[in-house]
Amino acid sequence: xxxxxxxxxxxxxxxxxALLVYTLIILIPVLWSFGLTFFTGNVLTGFEFNGIENFTRxxxxxxxxxxxxxxxxxAVIVTLFQVVLxxxxxxxxxxxxxxxxxxxxxxxxxxxxxxxxxxxxxxQKLFQSAPTDGLVNELLVNVGLSSVDWLGAGDTAFIVIVxxxxxxxxxxxxxxxxxxxxxxxxxxxxxxxxxxxKTFSLFRYxxxxxxxxxxxxxxxxxxxxxxxxxxxxxxxxxxxxGNSTTPLTLYMYRTxxxxxxxxxxxxxxxxxxxxxxIVTLFIFKSxxxxxxx
Amino acid sequence: xxxxxxRRLRKPLLGAAAxxxxxxxxxxGCSGGGGGNNGGGGxxxxxxxxxxxxxxxxxQPVLDALAAGACETQxxxxxxxxxxxxxxxxxxxxxLLATQDGLPPMFSAGGNPAEGAKLWEAGYLLDFDEALTELxxxxxxxxxxxxxxxxxxxxxxxxxxxxxxxxxxFYNKTVFEENGWEVPETWDDLLTVAAEAQDAGLTPFxxxxxxxxxLTRLVSGYLFRSLGPDALQKVADGDAKLTDPEYVEAAAxxxxxxxxxxxxxNVASLDYDAASNEFLTGKxxxxxxxxxxxxxxxGDGNQIGADNVGFFKFxxxxxxxxxxxxxxxxxxxPATFGAKTYTEGVGEWLKCITANYGNEALxxxxxxxxxxxxPVDLPPISQTIADEIATATDSVLWFEALFNAKAxxxxxxxxxxxxxxxxxxxxxxxxxxxxxDEG
Numbered sequence: 005x006x007x008x009x010x011x012x013x014x015x016x017x018x019x020x021x022a023l024l025v026y027t028l029i030i031l032i033p034v035l036w037s038f039g040l041t042f043f044t045g046n047v048l049t050g051f052e053f054n055g056i057e058n059f060t061r062x063x064x065x066x067x068x069x070x071x072x073x074x075x076x077x078x079a080v081i082v083t084l085f086q087v088v089l090x091x092x093x094x095x096x097x098x099x100x101x102x103x104x105x106x107x108x109x110x111x112x113x114x115x116x117x118x119x120x121x122x123x124x125x126x127x128q129k130l131f132q133s134a135p136t137d138g139l140v141n142e143l144l145v146n147v148g149l150s151s152v153d154w155l156g157a158g159d160t161a162f163i164v165i166v167x168x169x170x171x172x173x174x175x176x177x178x179x180x181x182x183x184x185x186x187x188x189x190x191x192x193x194x195x196x197x198x199x200x201x202k203t204f205s206l207f208r209y210x211x212x213x214x215x216x217x218x219x220x221x222x223x224x225x226x227x228x229x230x231x232x233x234x235x236x237x238x239x240x241x242x243x244x245x246g247n248s249t250t251p252l253t254l255y256m257y258r259t260x261x262x263x264x265x266x267x268x269x270x271x272x273x274x275x276x277x278x279x280x281x282i283v284t285l286f287i288f289k290s291x292x293x294x295x296x297x
Numbered sequence: 298x299x300x301x302x303x304r305r306l307r308k309p310l311l312g313a314a315a316x317x318x319x320x321x322x323x324x325x326g327c328s329g330g331g332g333g334n335n336g337g338g339g340x341x342x343x344x345x346x347x348x349x350x351x352x353x354x355x356x357q358p359v360l361d362a363l364a365a366g367a368c369e370t371q372x373x374x375x376x377x378x379x380x381x382x383x384x385x386x387x388x389x390x391x392x393l394l395a396t397q398d399g400l401p402p403m404f405s406a407g408g409n410p411a412e413g414a415k416l417w418e419a420g421y422l423l424d425f426d427e428a429l430t431e432l433x434x435x436x437x438x439x440x441x442x443x444x445x446x447x448x449x450x451x452x453x454x455x456x457x458x459x460x461x462x463x464x465x466x467f468y469n470k471t472v473f474e475e476n477g478w479e480v481p482e483t484w485d486d487l488l489t490v491a492a493e494a495q496d497a498g499l500t501p502f503x504x505x506x507x508x509x510x511x512l513t514r515l516v517s518g519y520l521f522r523s524l525g526p527d528a529l530q531k532v533a534d535g536d537a538k539l540t541d542p543e544y545v546e547a548a549a550x551x552x553x554x555x556x557x558x559x560x561x562x563n564v565a566s567l568d569y570d571a572a573s574n575e576f577l578t579g580k581x582x583x584x585x586x587x588x589x590x591x592x593x594x595x596g597d598g599n600q601i602g603a604d605n606v607g608f609f610k611f612x613x614x615x616x617x618x619x620x621x622x623x624x625x626x627x628x629x630x631p632a633t634f635g636a637k638t639y640t641e642g643v644g645e646w647l648k649c650i651t652a653n654y655g656n657e658a659l660x661x662x663x664x665x666x667x668x669x670x671x672p673v674d675l676p677p678i679s680q681t682i683a684d685e686i687a688t689a690t691d692s693v694l695w696f697e698a699l700f701n702a703k704a705x706x707x708x709x710x711x712x713x714x715x716x717x718x719x720x721x722x723x724x725x726x727x728x729x730x731x732x733x734d735e736g
Contacts, residue, residue: 047396048415134563135571135580156506156565157719245506245565246711246720261389263703264412 041271046264058271068272070247071255075279078165078251079230085170086226087219090177095211097178098185109182113175120172124239127168131155158248161241165249169236173229177222184218185211220287227283231276252276342638345377345646346401348391350384350630353405355592356459359658360650367657368649375642384630388412388702395421400635402643407450408630409702414451416633423634426454432648437655442666445626445692449699458666459654460629462587463686464514464695467594470607472499472582480609482621484519484550487612491559494582502554503581505572506564506713510697512551513712514585517696518611518625519547525618526693532733533699539726539733548715548722555716565713577601585611587627588664588682595662595676606678608685619693624685626692628666704732 008014041058043051062068093112097105115123131154132138141151154160188211196210234253237243243250243258252272260269349356357379364372380401382390391406393399400421407413416422429435442458450456473480473490476497481487491501504511520528524543531537537544554560561567561575576584577599584590595603613621634647655667662675664683675683697705708729715725 046392048392048419132566134561134567135575153563153566156563156713156717242710244710244713246714247707258703258706262385262706263701264388264392 037270037273040267041274043267044265046266048264051267054267058268061268062271062275067247067250067255068252068275071250071252072275074162074249075231075233075251075253078162078233079227079283081166082169082230082233083223083226085166086173086177086230087181087222089170089174090181090222091215091219093174093178094181094185095207097182109175109179112178115172116176118172120235121239123168123172124236127164127240128155131164155241156245158245161245161249165237165240168240169230169233172236177226180222180225181215181218184215184221188214220290224284224287227287228280231280231283252279341640342375342402342643345371345375345403345643347377347379347632348394348401348404349379349381349632350387350405350408351381352384353381353630355658355661355663356632359459359654359661359663362657362661363650363653367653368646371642371646371649375646377646384408387630391416395419398637400638402638402646403632403634405630405632407456409700409705410449410698411701413449413456413633417451417453417455421636422455423636423639424453424455425457425634428634428639428644428647429651432644432651434648434651437651437668439666439668441626441686441689441692442628445628445666445694446631448694449628456628456631456633457651458628459631459658460589460627461664461666461686462589462627462629463682463689463692464585464587464625464627465608465610465685466583466585467576467590468583468607468609469576469579469581469601470605471601472497472579473607480607481612483612484522484614490582491554492557495557495559497582500561500575500581501559501583503572503575503584504560504564505567505569506560506716507566507568508572509709509712510695511569511572511585512560512564512716513696513708514625515551515554516547516712517694518585519550519614520544520696521623521625521693522611522614522619522621523547523617526620526623526691528619529694529696529699539730540723545722545726548725552715552718552722552725556718560716565717574598588686589629591664591676591679591682592662594678603676603678608678608681610685620691622689623691623693624689625695626689627695627698700729700733701736703735704729707732
């Protein structure tokens with residue numbers, strides 16, 4: 005084995021198929037997409053080199069600004085809810101419910117396997133106000149409040165999107181973090197208890213530091229997933245009303261495929277890539293700094 | 298050592314390069330051409346493949362009936378094969394197929410008319426004026442429909458009018474009679490009826506803010522009556538701006554309807570079906586819609602009865618330059634034939650479709666832009682619409698008809714905000730004009 009892995013020929017031979025596939029389906033399209041950022045036009049009218057015009061347009065386009073802030077707001081809020089609630093669930097599974105947590109875990113995880121469009125339709129019905137009130141508005145009316153057109157205004161539509169996306173994904177983060185908590189040795193916790201550690205100090209000095217790696221992983225998963233949000237918003241609100249719930253991904257899709265402006269669409273895609281990269285590097289850096297303390 | 302290592306590496310590197318090249322060639326081979334037995338790249342098509350938008354459910358039943366009846370011979374020689382994709386993906390898919398020489402003989406295109414016009418300019422579409430004249434069936438297409446197509450798709454007869462719709466306001470006759478309302482002929486009359494309908498506990502106008510276009514149709518209706526039939530052509534030509542005061546006034550008039558609550562309290566999230574049902578269940582007095590609503594009006598879901606539905610033209614605006622006789626009209630999302638796949642066999646199909654589509658569609662209760670010359674008993678409201686089409690002297694388009702894809706999208710998605718007061722008429726028109734200026 006050692007002689008095979010020490011042989012450059014063998015390494016090249018073993019790596020070539022994977023490298024080839026990676027190059028063809030990842031590297032070339034990415035580079036192609038990057039190249040398109042310097043062009044304008046579409047496949048029908050042809051492409052024309054326009055230098056850095058797409059980038060200057062990106063800086064002044066009010067729709068990009070709105071979509072950027074929506075994406076950022078959505079990513080921060082949903083990530084916080086996903087990870088914090090997921091952490092809470094994981095603690096519940098590990099320290100309260102223990103072995104009987106299986107049923108609760110399954111129930112909370114269930115929305116994760118449902119198709120996004122089905123969930124969006126469910127939430128449309130729940131928050132419906134026309135032609136008849138959905139369950140949420142029925143409850144509001146029953147307690148003496150007036151019915152709200154939840155999906156008819158940007159602010160309220162945002163609240164519904166956050167509730168829906170947290171509900172459908174928190175089970176995943178619960179299980180993910182739970183798997184991290186399982187790795188904390190029972191004897192360390194027992195020792196701390198014997199040394200007099202109460203619930204809060206046990207959490208503060210033992211559980212939290214030892215679950216930081218899985219928390220960082222969860223943050224990276226969540227922030228990257230939420231920055232790239234598309235399907236749930238598209239299915240629930242279509243980005244509206246107006247462009248009030250349009251994330252960058254949806255604006256990119258519309259620009260490239262509905263407005264046939266592939267060059268500018270690729271530029272928006274590049275912005276998304278850079279956002280994901282910055283956030284991931286930032287979290288990695290924070291994680292490393294914490295570990296060195 | 299260095300030289301030896303480099304020698305050792307050269308062969309695998311060359312091998313890897315060869316593999317990459319082979320892979321690229323394989324992919325290039327897969328992606329190009331398309332063709333297959335459906336004749337991309339100018340080959341003779343073996344079937345009459347029809348790529349259509351999935352939302353269109355009216356064309357296929359008529360074509361199937363023709364394939365089994367009047368066009369049986371053509372179908373035996375070249376079987377009809379219908380494929381559907383979502384309308385939202387249609388423009389991109391057709392563009393992609395066009396550049397790969399993979400367009401089928403017959404396809405729907407131009408979800409946005411500007412995209413259809415681009416296909417024409419690039420030489421991908423058949424000239425029906427020329428082809429139908431050669432086939433001897435040019436007179437089987439209504440001139441009104443041809444005129445609408447020419448206005449929309451770059452000035453030529455390059456799409457077929459499988460649908461031909463006129464638009465106006467459908468109203469609940471019983472409600473009008475019970476309250477003593479006359480059919481409005483002016484905008485002020487319409488406002489009076491709307492106010493009284495609201496007082497009577499009805500929603501004056503059922504409209505879908507989720508779709509948006511039912512609201513922007515009202516803006517263009519007002520513009521055509523106040524400024525004349527060329528109001529939006531001037532905008533397309535750059536001779537006027539949507540932000541000009543007289544254009545903003547039209548948006549303000551429709552925003553005013555919303556402010557008064559004439560669309561109901563939940564217009565922003567009301568979808569198309571819910572809005573139609575609001576009218577067909579008697580909760581709304583009026584609905585602005587096209588003649589495609591006839592299917593629902595004559596269908597089982599109509600609780601107010603088909604005989605109880607009336608139709609009137611968009612009313613005149615006092616002192617306006619437009620005429621009440623200018624109907625907004627459209628041809629739905631029409632289909633066309635590819636120029637490169639037009640062979641003798643495809644021509645035979647085209648001839649048969651053109652000669653028989655009007656009659657077959659009318660039997661199924663559809664009004665199209667093809668001439669129907671066999672007598673058919675129509676429900677009363679369908680007959681009313683057919684008569685209106687027959688007597689119409691001129692047609693106009695609709696608000697987004699001449700817009701680019703982005704302006705069209707922005708117009709539809711912001712209409713609900715306009716009528717719910719979340720943006721002002723000036724802001725609405727500025728948003729759309731800015732998208733138009735981007736080109």
